[in-house]
Amino acid sequence: MKGHPTLDERASHCFGCGPANPQGLHLSFEIDTTHPEAPTATAHIQLTQLYEGPPGYIHGGIVATLLDESMSKLNRPLSVLAMTRHMEVDYLRPAPLHQPLTLISRHLRREGRKLFHQAELLDSEGAVLARGKGLFVVIDEKLLARTGLTQPQI
Numbered sequence: 001m002k003g004h005p006t007l008d009e010r011a012s013h014c015f016g017c018g019p020a021n022p023q024g025l026h027l028s029f030e031i032d033t034t035h036p037e038a039p040t041a042t043a044h045i046q047l048t049q050l051y052e053g054p055p056g057y058i059h060g061g062i063v064a065t066l067l068d069e070s071m072s073k074l075n076r077p078l079s080v081l082a083m084t085r086h087m088e089v090d091y092l093r094p095a096p097l098h099q100p101l102t103l104i105s106r107h108l109r110r111e112g113r114k115l116f117h118q119a120e121l122l123d124s125e126g127a128v129l130a131r132g133k134g135l136f137v138v139i140d141e142k143l144l145a146r147t148g149l150t151q152p153q154i
């Protein structure tokens with residue numbers, strides 16, 4: 001795969017976390033590996049009207065994106081490359097724009113190639129606004145190669 005960019009080199013336009021995407025969310029996560037088998041990822045966010053769905057609130061698709069991105073950040077500390085295979089979202093309360101919110105994900109369990117994660121979007125009082133559960137499937141070098149990428153250092 002010499003000559004092909006690594007995944008990290010191509011990830012800078014990721015809508016969720018890529019610094020080079022001017023229209024992206026620019027999410028930045030703190031990863032806690034105090035318990036290496038159960039890492040967590042936390043981001044502090046505050047979204048503008050660009051992401052509005054119902055008046056004053058975050059669009060539901062963006063809420064799903066936040067949860068998905070948050071869960072995806074658990075894969076590297078688990079030393080795997082994995083993609084979302086399935087996710088479900090509980091929209092518990094409308095998520096407000098212009099207010100500080102917290103995004104927290106945690107790894108639940110692994111069954112072979114299947115990683116089960118969970119993520120929550122919380123308001124400043126700690127109330128859960130949305131909860132996602134995700135199945136991420138570990139991908140191999142062959143799939144990565146089909147996308148023209150090479151393995152990053154993990």
Ligand SMILES: CCCCCCCCCC(=O)SCCNC(=O)CCNC(=O)[C@H](O)C(C)(C)COP(=O)(O)OP(=O)(O)OC[C@H]1O[C@@H](n2cnc3c(N)ncnc32)[C@H](O)[C@@H]1OP(=O)(O)O
Nearest residue numbers: 007068069072081082083084085086113114135137139143
């Ligand atoms: C490269 C890393 C990039 C990181 C960027 C992160 C961005 C944020 C995260 C994302 O949004 S990723 C983008 C959205 N996801 C995708 O585009 C993935 C598209 N799907 C695929 O490419 C393939 O489906 C995938 C590589 C994930 C898996 O394909 P496979 O053919 O290797 O696996 P398969 O579909 O057979 O499913 C694997 C296992 O999951 C099981 N499974 C599927 N759906 C299930 C379900 N709903 N519940 C429980 N198990 C389920 C399935 O039965 C099977 O179980 P077994 O291995 O035990 O046989």
